[in-house]
Amino acid sequence: MKIIVFLCFQLFSVILAENVKYSFETKYIDMPLDHFSFTSNKTFKLKYLVNDTFHVDNGPIFFYTGNEGSIEMFAQNTGFMFDIAPQFNALLVFAEHRYYGSSLPFGNLSYTSPKYLGYLSSTQALADYVYLINDLQHNYASNRHLKKLPVVAFGGSYGGMLSAWLRIKYPGSIVGAIASSAPIWQFKDLTPCENFYRVVTNVFEALGGKKCSETIRNSWSIIRALAANDAGKTQISKLWNLCTAIKTSDDIDKIVNWLLNIYINLAMVNYPYPTSFLVPLPANPVREFCGKINSFEYKDNIGLLKAIGEALTVYTNYTKTAKCNDIGGSMGAIGIQGWYFQACTEMIMPLCSNDLDMFEHAEWDFKKYSDDCFKQFGIRPRDENVPILEYGGKELGSASNIVFSNGLLDPWSSGGVLSNVSKKLVAVIIPDGAHHFDLRAANDLDTESVKLARLFHVQEIKKWLDKYYPNNLSVPTVTLKQKN
């Protein structure tokens, strides 16, 4: 389970491919391959998107720190930045993360060996953003009295971690960061490893009722027992309408992981309105899922599996067009490989499951994790402490101007910053919010709590910018206040 689990972080990014709403100019910048060593002068083309529709005079740059996927996907799903750009006269920039989308330093070779893939890291990505920001700050400054434009960073999920770390490590490059659903404390000893699955369990129990979470809790041993023989494997394959019947014990692990990811994803995308991702989903999908479980009066183990099979259609076949369920889908996509590599080098996020949640028992085993990584990539994680040493862990007393927002329905809130660290490092809680809900465009069905969170973001951004302009500029401040 362990190696597969971090997938969900990635999966969510992949499934964010909604309808295209916003338009951009696509640009590229020559980027040093290695910002920290000097074995060569090699560069590559890093992609970024620019929308200057709302940019006026010395207006700031709103900069999205791209995460593990094509940048267009994040740009199309971060409507909040578009919603607030006009009142700030802001230039919108979305930067692609190296080794994802079109920003492949070695083209088709990029993923073929650690020799090429090794330059995929969060530290290199942050340095890319600093380099690009410096370029933009000077190039888009229309008024020669302002030496460089102020920049506010935005990011969700791993992108949110990057936006926070950008401010922590490079406070000279950005005035502040909105870090949404950023589990910067999902690292060794900073958060109990069992918290993640507890949140998922709580969400199902709170929104779907005890019967729903108990059904899932009881399902694992039933699946394992039934799948122990060939007849049982066939029965499960039919019950759940799998495209390819399960045959080996590896297949059983695969189906368990498939279910695990669906439950996690249902919690992560539990928005109050229908969304159309890799799979289209109804509003409040966890409630929908559990509604089906609850209405199904099962009496035995097979009945329980049937109930789950019925409920799964909420996720797997909401549009009723799927013919069967492919439990291995999208496992080989390049973006996923990239995130696997990051999880095997820097992003070592211990997850475990104990008997207080609705999942199978699973210990966190760094040794096994490291061995699996070596098998897959020929590279081991150096040390579980690496991300903590690099980014400071919980010792953030020197940092400032970051808003950490978390929805409590989001499993990744387990590793998030849930209370204020200081006056300048503040936490926003969205009790009924899922994964980076606040970065989405305004919607009629938005809850009050997400509206409040967005208002808070706007106020903080104003504070940071108001401080920047009068300190550094002898010309009148931009029209922020008049437009408010």
Next chain:
Amino acid sequence: MKIIVFLCFQLFSVILAENVKYSFETKYIDMPLDHFSFTSNKTFKLKYLVNDTFHVDNGPIFFYTGNEGSIEMFAQNTGFMFDIAPQFNALLVFAEHRYYGSSLPFGNLSYTSPKYLGYLSSTQALADYVYLINDLQHNYASNRHLKKLPVVAFGGSYGGMLSAWLRIKYPGSIVGAIASSAPIWQFKDLTPCENFYRVVTNVFEALGGKKCSETIRNSWSIIRALAANDAGKTQISKLWNLCTAIKTSDDIDKIVNWLLNIYINLAMVNYPYPTSFLVPLPANPVREFCGKINSFEYKDNIGLLKAIGEALTVYTNYTKTAKCNDIGGSMGAIGIQGWYFQACTEMIMPLCSNDLDMFEHAEWDFKKYSDDCFKQFGIRPRDENVPILEYGGKELGSASNIVFSNGLLDPWSSGGVLSNVSKKLVAVIIPDGAHHFDLRAANDLDTESVKLARLFHVQEIKKWLDKYYPNNLSVPTVTLKQKN
């Protein structure tokens, strides 16, 4: 001139080889070669020295961030740390900078190609220190109530830059830094490039009188004119007792650089007591040098060169044992090559000379600098902005707990932090101090200003530590106060 000039930064470190006074245990730690990319899991042995004579209970770690040379040299010349260790119960650690001394990641191959040498960078060195500090913090904590020992960083010159940057980039790893003579602003546009040579000129004028600086100022054109023909070259070689007579125009540049470095070094090591470095020197060597110039009643150009030749013996032959002057000495040493490489990649410190100082006119020409670097190493500096983007330049508002100390006789004070940036980022000026004077051991001939500077350091270190202990420890604070 430009390429040669940054040598002096290095030269000073090399000449710091005084008598051995302090003893250490020599240790090694397995260090990842590359902290920021993952092309391999290669490690190397990083050397560090430990002295635990004064370490008691949960006493802090005083950590010297080694610079461009063997760590023993710095350990033997940073007596201040030994002087104050007892009152803090401190463990003393001196860490060697990768690619210097014995810490060669590829052994004899380390300097043979950018492929090997490319991992020499300040960012990698800082990450080495963070990694080592984490190890020490846990291994030397004798009391299980204190999770990890607090660390104070010390450094002088480039080592001072590293200690400041360590606190700026990794505030979770150290509680504060004493950064002595650290020219962290000797980068593009942060400091006028002509300041460095102005300081040297001012020192000679203030301590040695107008005649001294004017003699130097007038010497350059005389040297160039005389050396234009072979007879003149021979004459100079004899006048200044050179081991090898100058023959080519390259040799003329070499002799000019030799003089330049002597003048710079005289200012840098202008201590009030005799010091015994690569060359032994009297107390106040600038005054000695200029005293000889002033007592020499020269009447023509040759007389002027004779006066300089006589004065140079203060630096080149104080012990009267040298037979001749080797103007190319120590140019090929591995430490110097290392610093050359760093100056060609990250540490791009623009220096120039205009007609207001006593040196030859020289523009700062980044293009030529870059070309020279490419010729020498096959690597170009990426951008003059690199060190500013990485370390924040003058935007240090988020940083805290750093003391920047500078002696005003030190040419490198030109790029130093000479006034308080904030309440927690403070500057200490030693008006009559040379290069990192305050880090030296106490001496009967110490000036009042350096004594005050050291007292200030002790007070600041106490403040940082007092804050650390009660916040993080439920056992009684160490005996800092009783011993004060």
